Structures are given as structure tokens and as C-alpha cells.
Amino acid sequence: MTLLKINHLKKSFNKKTILKDVNLEVDQGDVITIIGPSGSGKTTFLKNINLLEHPDSGSLSIENKKIELENVSTQDELWLRRHIAMVFQNYALFKNKNAFENITTGLIYGKHLDKKTAQKIAEEELKQVNMLDKKDFYPSQLSGGQQQRIGIARATALKPSVILFDEPTSALDPELVGTVVDDIDQLARNGQTMIVVTHLISFAKRIANKVIFFENGEILAAGTPEEIIDHPKNDRIKTFLAAVSRDK
Amino acid sequence: MSLSEIIKNLLSGLPNTLFILITSFIISSVIGLLVMWVSLQNDKFSRVISKIYTGLSRGTPPLLVLLLAYYEFPRLLSFVGIDANDWSKNFFAIFGLAIGFGGYMGELFRSAYNDIDSAQFDAAYSVGMNKKDVLKVIIIPQMFTLALPNIQTIFLSFLKATSLVYVIGIADMYRDATTLANASQGVFQLKIFIVLGIIYWIITLIFEFLFGLYIKKHNYS
Amino acid sequence: MNWNFMFQSMPKLLSVLPVTIFLSFIGIIFGLILAVPISIIREKRIPILSQLFDIYISLFRGIPIIVQIYIVYYGLPRLLFLLNQNHPVTKGFTMPSMIIGIVAFALNSSANVSEAIKSAYHGVDKSQYDAALSVGLTKASAFQKIIIPQLIPNFIPNFTNILLDLIKDTALVYNIGIVEIMGQANILASFSFNYLEAYLDALIIYLVVCFVFANLLSLLENKIKKHVFA
Numbered sequence: 001m002t003l004l005k006i007n008h009l010k011k012s013f014n015k016k017t018i019l020k021d022v023n024l025e026v027d028q029g030d031v032i033t034i035i036g037p038s039g040s041g042k043t044t045f046l047k048n049i050n051l052l053e054h055p056d057s058g059s060l061s062i063e064n065k066k067i068e069l070e071n072v073s074t075q076d077e078l079w080l081r082r083h084i085a086m087v088f089q090n091y092a093l094f095k096n097k098n099a100f101e102n103i104t105t106g107l108i109y110g111k112h113l114d115k116k117t118a119q120k121i122a123e124e125e126l127k128q129v130n131m132l133d134k135k136d137f138y139p140s141q142l143s144g145g146q147q148q149r150i151g152i153a154r155a156t157a158l159k160p161s162v163i164l165f166d167e168p169t170s171a172l173d174p175e176l177v178g179t180v181v182d183d184i185d186q187l188a189r190n191g192q193t194m195i196v197v198t199h200l201i202s203f204a205k206r207i208a209n210k211v212i213f214f215e216n217g218e219i220l221a222a223g224t225p226e227e228i229i230d231h232p233k234n235d236r237i238k239t240f241l242a243a244v245s246r247d248k
Numbered sequence: 249m250s251l252s253e254i255i256k257n258l259l260s261g262l263p264n265t266l267f268i269l270i271t272s273f274i275i276s277s278v279i280g281l282l283v284m285w286v287s288l289q290n291d292k293f294s295r296v297i298s299k300i301y302t303g304l305s306r307g308t309p310p311l312l313v314l315l316l317a318y319y320e321f322p323r324l325l326s327f328v329g330i331d332a333n334d335w336s337k338n339f340f341a342i343f344g345l346a347i348g349f350g351g352y353m354g355e356l357f358r359s360a361y362n363d364i365d366s367a368q369f370d371a372a373y374s375v376g377m378n379k380k381d382v383l384k385v386i387i388i389p390q391m392f393t394l395a396l397p398n399i400q401t402i403f404l405s406f407l408k409a410t411s412l413v414y415v416i417g418i419a420d421m422y423r424d425a426t427t428l429a430n431a432s433q434g435v436f437q438l439k440i441f442i443v444l445g446i447i448y449w450i451i452t453l454i455f456e457f458l459f460g461l462y463i464k465k466h467n468y469s
Numbered sequence: 470m471n472w473n474f475m476f477q478s479m480p481k482l483l484s485v486l487p488v489t490i491f492l493s494f495i496g497i498i499f500g501l502i503l504a505v506p507i508s509i510i511r512e513k514r515i516p517i518l519s520q521l522f523d524i525y526i527s528l529f530r531g532i533p534i535i536v537q538i539y540i541v542y543y544g545l546p547r548l549l550f551l552l553n554q555n556h557p558v559t560k561g562f563t564m565p566s567m568i569i570g571i572v573a574f575a576l577n578s579s580a581n582v583s584e585a586i587k588s589a590y591h592g593v594d595k596s597q598y599d600a601a602l603s604v605g606l607t608k609a610s611a612f613q614k615i616i617i618p619q620l621i622p623n624f625i626p627n628f629t630n631i632l633l634d635l636i637k638d639t640a641l642v643y644n645i646g647i648v649e650i651m652g653q654a655n656i657l658a659s660f661s662f663n664y665l666e667a668y669l670d671a672l673i674i675y676l677v678v679c680f681v682f683a684n685l686l687s688l689l690e691n692k693i694k695k696h697v698f699a
Contacts, residue, residue, distance in 0.1 A: 052599050074607075081605045092600035096618045096697040105614065110605020138699040154604060307679035309637035311651065312672055319665045404531070411533035412641075422535065429539075438543035445532040445540055452531030 003028045003193055004084075004162055009058035009069065011048055011217075018044050019055070020218040026162065026195065031188045033204035034197045035228075036214035037240060042197045043089075045214065046164045049195070050084045051077050063161060082111055085155035089167040091147040093139040099126065099150050100135040103157045111158060125153040129183060145176030152183055156192070163187070165196040169203070201244055205229050213237050254443050257428055261421035262447075265410050268338060268420065272345035273406050279346060280353020287358055298354065305351020310409045317344030318416040341413040345406065352402055360395035361387070393466050400459040404452055411448070421447065475666040478657045482670050486678070488649040492567070492642065493635045496574025500631075503579035508586040522583075529580035534573075534638045541573040542566075542645045566646040570639075578635055585627035590616075592623040618697045625690040632686070633679050640675070650674055 004026040011019040018041050026032060034042050047053040048069075049060070055069040062083055067076050093102050100122055107118035126132040129149045139147050148168060155163050168184065169177045181203055188194060188207045198204050204211060204225070211228040213221045213236075221234050232238050287298035317340045364387060372382040411422040425444040429437040507526075511519045529537065546564045593616055601611035643652030650671050658667035 047599075050603055052602060078605060078607065081603060086600075086603040088596055088600060088603075090596055092594070092596035094597065094600065094615050095594070096615065098699065105601075106604025106606070109607075109610045109614065140698060158604060303680065304676065306633065306683075307637075307676040308672060309640040309651075309675055311637075311640045312668060312675065315664070315668050316672065319668065323665070408533035411535050422533070425536075438540065438547060441536055441539045441543060445528070445536045448533055448536065449528055449531040453527070 001028045002026070003030070003062065005061045006049065007059045007061075009045070009048055009060075010056045011044065011053070012056055018217050019048065020216070022058075022217075022219060024212075024219070026193060028193055029191050030193055030210055031208045032195045032210045032212060033208040034195065034212045034214050035199065035201065035204050035240075036212075036220075038199075040215045041217040042214045043166050046086070046166050046195065046197055049164060050081055050086055052086075078110075082158065083161045084164060085158045085160040085162075086164045086166065087148070087151050087155050087168050090171050091139070091144070091151045093147050093151055093154070095139055098136050098138050099131060099142070102139075102150055103154050106154060106158055121157050125157045126150075128156075129153050143176065144172045145179055148172060148176075148180050149183060152180070152187070156187065162193045162195065165194060165198070167197055167199065169198065169200060199244070201229060201241065213240070215240075251439075251443070254428070254440055255447070258421050258424050258440075258444055258447060261419055261424040262451075264338070264418065265407075265420040268341055268345070268410050268413060268418075269406055272342040272349075272410075273403055275342065275346035276349045276353050276406075279350035280355075280357050283350060283354025284357040284361060287354065288361070302351035302354055305348060305354075308348060310345070310348055311412050311415060313348035314341060314344040314412055314415055317341070317347070337413075337416050337418050340416060341410075341418055345409055345413075349402065349406065349409075352405075356395055356398045356402060357391065360391045360398070363394050364390050396459070396463045396466070400456065400463070403459070404455065407448070407452060407455070471663050471666050474661075474663045475670055478654075478663075478667055479670050479673075481657060482650055482653050482667075482674055485649050485653045486674060488647065489636065489639045490678070492570050492574065492639050492647070492649065493632065495571050497578045497582070497632055497635055499571065499575035500578030500582050503575060504582035504586060507579060507583045508590070511583065511587065512590065526580040526583055529577050530584070534577060535641050535644070537577055538570070538573045538641060538645060541576070542569050545569055545572060566642070569645060570642045570647055574635055574638070577638075578631055581631045581634075582628065585624055585631060586620075588627065589620045589623035593619045622690055622694045622697060625686055625693070629683055629686040633683060636678060636682070637675065640671075 002025055004024075006022060006024040006026075009019055009022040011017075022045060024032075034045070036042055044053060048055045051069075051072060054072070058069045060067050060069055060080075062080070065079075067080065072080075093099075094105060097105060100119075103122035103125055104115075104118040107113045107121055108115060113121070123132065123135075126135055129152065131146065131149055131153070134142065134146060134150075139150075142150070148171075152168075165184065169180055172180060177200075181200070184194075184196070185207050194207075196204070196207070208225050210222065211225050212219050213228055213232075213234070215236060221228060221232075221237060227233075228237065229241065232241060283298050283301060286294045287302075289295065318337070321340055321343065322335075368386055368390065369382060372386045410420060413420055414423040414426065417423075421444060425440050429440045432440070507522050511522055513519070532540075545568075549564075597615055597619065598611055601615045602608070606614065639649050640651040642649060643655060648656070654667040654671040658664040
């Protein structure tokens with residue numbers, strides 16, 4: 001069942017085309033990983049989906065609602081963000097809120113839940129990521145890995161249809177990457193629909209049922225992990241994967 | 249009096265304004281570097297002294313500094329046996345401003361120095377440079393680049409402070425303006441000060457532009 | 470050095486300290502009130518208005534304060550007169566110098582405070598705003614709950630500098646007839662030419678006042694930081 005459909009997403013900035021004409025269909029339970037060189041527009045693509053940046057044109061349908069992306073109304077924008085959540089590269093936890101409040105803030109002010117319900121949900125989420133004992137800690141008192149796990153909890157607490165991950169492990173020290181990767185893997189196994197931008201190829205292969213290669217503002221190829229990563233047909237993809245594996 | 253005549257009259261004080269500005273700024277920078285050096289020493293006494301000077305510098309109105317310089321300096325110098333009664337007023341203005349702003353300059357250099365990554369020192373020493381060279385070739389240039397935006401701000405503060413040297417009777421642009429204003433009445437006085445204000449503003453813009461160019465050229469972050 | 474004179478003049482100078490404090494505080498408060506909408510307009514880049522205010526700020530930061538004071542001194546009565554030519558109040562109205570002082574300081578500090586707000590605002594990580602939006606907060610909520618609490622601790626150090634500069638700049642208003650510390654010092658000194666002693670007294674007062682306020686605001690900054698960021 002198609003959960004999210006993105007049609008003809010286009011974005012330019014200062015006469016430069018950043019997203020050429022991006023189309024994507026996401027089914028319920030899909031875990032889509034996006035790989036590709038830096039500067040190809042992967043992050044911009046994600047930010048255009050939950051409207052942190054505004055597309056020039058295109059449309060998006062989710063949960064049987066269609067939204068034209070040119071001049072979205074504030075109402076639609078807020079509605080959209082209740083169904084699509086995001087996890088950031090540098091965690092972006094609210095610096096002036098502790099771990100617990102980082103989760104309740106979105107529930108109370110974004111989803112408009114009452115305080116008690118929000119607190120109950122926040123407790124559940126923290127338990128899930130094993131961070132309940134850190135609930136009163138502020139981001140400055142937590143490690144990168146801990147912050148990211150709370151960042152993930154903040155997103156899952158909203159019970160969104162889709163979660164967007166923007167390079168969730170890039171800012172982490174190598175030994176912390178494993179925990180976060182496992183958490184995301186677990187989410188995938190639980191059926192959460194996700195779009196993950198990552199540069200970890202093995203991670204991309206492990207959790208995904210669909211892999212997209214993104215370059216120069218467009219989707220160059222899409223398919224199963226085997227098709228794209230194990231047996232790439234496109235020369236550009238072959239070169240990219242070779243370069244990435246050289247770093248190991 | 250026509251507009252161009254007003255402008256001409258005021259601009260006659262400009263050379264002196266610029267002279268005081270540049271000399272006091274240079275001397276103050278030297279004082280600032282000295283203050284920075286003292287503040288970085290390891291003994292408590294040095295650090296206390298530099299803190300006291302900085303505090304004095306930041307708590308004293310520039311006007312007061314100039315007045316004190318004019319009245320006090322000759323006295324101080326006479327204790328050392330120097331007769332300063334005939335010295336040019338410009339001298340007191342320049343030293344007054346230099347000493348008055350010295351604390352700010354010291355703070356500026358100190359924070360620029362602290363902003364330099366400590367790994368820079370390690371790297372420089374590891375290739376065999378001695379302390380003097382490390383400072384000269386690596387540290388001071390970086391400090392300078394980091395400090396440039398703040399240097400620009402303080403330089404412009406100096407420019408505005410030069411308008412205060414009138415209190416010791418020096419002929420600069422501001423003094424010309426008040427002389428002119430006192431000799432006239434009514435709307436004229438307003439006009440004179442507006443013109444004066446615009447002249448200062450334009451000079452500020454010119455310096456901002458020049459600093460901007462310089463900063464762009466030397467910015468390697 | 471006439472210590473006796475210094476000792477005796479101190480209380481007389483302190484008696485006008487309230488004038489200095491009043492002038493600088495009222496000035497900066499009005500400046501702050503003006504600065505907020507100015508900053509918002511500049512950040513939003515509202516056409517024409519934001520360019521005008523950019524020039525406004527450039528003017529007030531590029532012209533010496535003494536010149537600004539005189540422009541207001543000569544200009545404000547004129548302006549009021551032009552606006553209200555036959556009103557019985559403005560005709561033949563001599564404006565109290567205090568009002569001129571307050572207006573001049575309010576305008577001047579509004580420019581500096583606006584710049585301080587701008588740099589404090591840009592000092593907050595942009596991803597904080599994105600994160601707030603991404604969990605569904607409206608723009609207004611994001612600002613109120615996340616951005617502004619983080620902006621304030623950034624803002625205080627710059628605000629402190631502006632306030633201290635303003636207190637020091639009050640030393641100039643004796644030129645337009647307000648009797649504050651410098652004015653009083655000049656008056657006291659003129660009797661027997663004890664300028665040095667009078668100025669040193671004044672210096673002590675300014676130093677103490679600046680020291681006290683610098684530390685108070687620093688304490689405030691730390692308190693707010695603790696409250697916001699733990």
C-alpha cells in the first residue's frame with residue numbers, strides 16, 4: 001500500500017538547480033536508503049519533504065491527502081509535520097530542554113496533546129531507547145550517541161507515518177555508531193516506514209528494502225540493495241562505491 | 249552660509265582629526281599588546297595588574313580620560329622633572345585616547361590569542377621552530393586575522409572619540425562646528441551639526457569599506 | 470592635591486548620581502523597546518523598511534554621540550514645531566534638556582541594541598529552529614519556546630557593553646544643560662580651579678557604577694544560562 005508519493009519535486013536556488021525532477025513512491029513498511037556523493041542534494045531532498053525548505057514545484061500525497069508543494073498553506077505544513085518526522089545529523093536536540101522535555105515539547109506544542117499524555121509517551125520512548133535514567137539530563141551533559149538516541153525517540157514519539165533520517169551517524173564517534181545503527185535497524189524491523197540518507201554503505205544495505213542512488217539533484221537509479229550495491233549497472237554508481245570502499 | 253562653505257569649513261579640521269585618530273590608535277595597539285602579554289604571564293601579580301588596567305579603561309568615560317590627561321599629565325611629568333607646559337595639546341589628546349582605550353585593545357588581543365587552536369602551537373614546535381619563530385610566523389598572524397573585525401569596531405570608536413578632544417581646545421572638525429554654530433543662530437546650528445554628522449558617517453563608511461576589503465583578502469578560515 | 474576638597478565634593482557629586490542613572494536607564498529601555506521591532510523588520514527583510522533601518526543603524530553607529538546629542542538638541546524642538554505649528558504648547562516651548570537627552574540616548578542605543586539582538590539571534594544554531602519545526606511547532610512557538618530562551622544569554626554581554634557605554638556617554642550631556650556628574654564636577658571645580666580633584670572624584674564614581682552594573686549583569690547572565698541550559 002502506497003503511503004507516500006512524491007511527484008515532480010523541483011528546487012532551484014540562485015539560478016542553480018538543486019533538485020531536478022524527483023519522483024518517489026514509498027510503501028508502508030518501506031525502508032529506503034539514499035546514497036550518493038556529497039552535494040548531490042540528498043539532504044535538500046529530505047528537507048523539502050517535511051517542508052523545512054520549500055520546493056519550487058511538485059506535489060506530495062500522504063495518507064490519501066494530496067498537497068501541492070508550490071505555496072503550501074501553513075495549515076497543510078503543520079499537518080504534514082505531524083505525519084513526517086525527522087532525525088538530524090547533528091541531533092539538534094533543544095539545548096534549553098532536558099531529554100524528557102525534548103520529547104514532550106513536540107507532543108504538547110506540535111501534536112497538541114495534553115501534558116499528562118505527553119509525559120506518559122515520553123517515558124515510554126525513553127524506556128525504549130534505554131535512556132530513562134537520563135531523562136533530566138540536558139544535551140550538553142550527554143554524549144553524541146546519547147543525544148542521537150533521544151533525537152530518534154523525539155521523532156518516534158510523534159508516531160509519524162514516515163521518519164526521515166538525515167545522515168544520522170555522520171556526527172558520531174565510530175564506537176557510538178553501532179548503537180544508533182542498531183536502534184534504527186530495530187525500528188525498521190518494527191515496521192516503521194523510513195527514508196534514510198547515509199554514507200554507510202553496509203548499513204544502507206542491511207536495513208533497506210529499497211536503495212536509491214542520488215546524484216546531481218536527481219535519482220540516478222533505484223532498486224533492491226542487491227541490484228544497486230552488489231550488482232550496480234551504472235558506471236557512476238560503480239565508481240562511487242569503489243571510492244567509498246577504498247576508505248575502509 | 250552656503251552648504252559648500254559649511255563643508256569646507258568643517259573639513260579644515262579633518263586632517264587634525266585623522267592625525268589624532270591614527271597616531272592614538274597605533275599607540276593604543278602597542279599598549280594593548282603589552283597588556284595582553286602581561287595578562288598571559290603566569291604570576292598572579294601580572295594578571296591582577298592587567299585586570300585592573302582593563303577595568304579602569306572600560307569604566308572611564310573617554311571625556312574624563314581626556315580631561316585628566318590634560319590636567320594630570322603635566323603634573324605627573326613634572327615629578328619626573330619634565331616641564332610639559334608648552335607641549336602641544338595634540339600630544340595629550342593622543343596619549344589620553346591611547347591610554348584610555350588600551351584596556352579594550354588588550355582584551356581584543358587576548359581573546360584573539362585564546363581563540364587560536366592550541367594544536368597550532370604543537371604543530372609549529374614539532375617541526376622544530378623556536379618560541380620566537382612560532383609566535384612570529386604562526387601565532388601572531390593568526391591572532392591578527394582573528395582580531396580584525398574587532399579592530400575595525402574599536403578603530404571606529406576611536407574616530408568618534410576624537411570628537412571629544414574639543415574639551416582640551418584642540419581644533420578638529422567638531423570644534424570647527426561648534427565655533428561656527430555659536431557664531432550663528434536658529435536653523436543654521438541644526439544644519440551645521442547635521443552636515444558634521446554626515447561627514448563623520450561618510451568617513452566611517454569609507455573606513456568600513458577599506459577594512460572590509462582588507463579582511464576579505466586576509467580571511468583564510 | 471587638595472584632599473579635603475575631594476572629600477567634601479564627593480557627597481555633592483553623589484547627589485546627582487541619580488540623574489546619570491535615570492538618564493542612562495530610561496534611555497536604554499526606550500532604546501530596547503525601539504530595537505525589537507527594528508530587529509524584526511531587518512531580519513524579515515521587509516522591503517524598503519529594512520533598508521531604511523539599515524541606514525538608520527549605520528548613521529547612529531557612525532556619528533559621534535556628542536554630535537547626535539546636538540542634532541537632537543537643535544532638531545527635536547524644530548521637528549515638533551513643524552508638526553504642530555500653532556498648538557499653544559509648542560509655540561514658545563522650551564524643551565527640557567532631560568527629554569532631549571533621553572531621546573538622543575534612546576535613538577542611539579536602539580541602533581546598538583538592534584545590532585546586539587541580531588548577533589545574539591544569529592548565534593543560535595539554525596538546526597534548533599529546524600528541529601522545532603520538524604516536531605510540529607508553529608513558527609511562533611518555535612521562537613517562543615526554543616529560539617528566544619537561547620538568544621537571551623547571548624544577548625546580555627553585548628547589552629552590558631551598550632549600557633556601560635551609555636553611562637559613560639552621559640558625561641557629555643552637561644553640554645546641553647543637564648546637571649549630572651560631569652556637570653556638577655565642573656561647577657564645583659570652577660570656584661577655585663580644583664579641576665583635577667573634582668575629575669578624580671567623578672572618575673571614582675563612574676568606575677564604581679560601571680563595576681557594579683557589569684557584575685550584576687554578569688550574574689544575571691549566569692543565572693539565565695543555568696535556567697535555560699542547565
